[in-house]
Amino acid sequence: MKVYGLQMVSWGAIPVKVILINEIKILDESEVKRKLEELKSQIEQCKKCPLHKERTNIVFGRGDEHAQVMFIGEAPGAEEDKTGEPFVGRAGKILELFLKQNDITGYYISNIVKCRPPKNRVPYGNEVKACLTYLNKQIEIINPKFIVILGNTALKYMLNRWNISLWNGKVERKGERFYFMLLHPASAVHDPRNYPNLKEGFATLAKLLKEKKVIIMRS
C-alpha cells in the first residue's frame, strides 16, 4: 500500500488550487496480492446480477497491483469475455496506443462491471449496483492516488456526473484520491472527431502523472 503526502500551494488571487503530491512510503505488497486474489475468486462465483448467465469469464482487472494510477472503463466486451482480461479488444488497442504515445506505464485497469452485458449494451443500474462493491473493494486494496475515468458509465457511477465530453481532461479531488476524466477510447471509433480530444486528454494526464501536480479550478 502507498501513502502520500499532500502539499498545498496558493497562487494568491488566481482562482486555482495547486496540489503537489509526494509519495512517502510503501507498505506490504504481498498483502495486496493476496487480497486481490481472494476478491477475484469471490467474483468468479458471483451470481448477484443477471449478467452472470452469459459470461464466459469474469474480467477482474490487470496491471500493476501497486500502481499509483488506475483506469476504470465500462464493461467487458466480446474479446474481454473470451480472455478474462480488460481492454484487449478494439477499445484496448486505442487505449494502448495513447498510453504508449504518452509513455504512461505502471497502471492498473478494470471496469465498472465484471461480466459482459449482452451485445455490449451499457450495463443497467441494477447490475452496476450489484457489482460496484467489488470495484470499490479493488480500489481500496490497490489504493491508487489517481483514478482515470474512461467514459460516461464510469463518470456516472464514480462521480455521479453526466456527459464526459464536458469533463474530458479535467481532474477532481474526492477524499483521498484524484479523479481524472477522459473520453472512452472507443469513442474515437464511433466518432473520429473525438480523436483530438482524446489525444489532448491523454497528454494532460501524462503531464499530471509526471509532474505530480494537480491543478483544480475552484468553482
Ligand code: URA
Ligand atoms: N473493454 C473493456 O474492458 N472495457 C470497456 O469499457 C471497453 C472495452
Ligand code: SF4
Ligand atoms: Fe456478479 Fe458483477 Fe458479474 Fe453481476 S456483473 S454477476 S454483480 S460479478
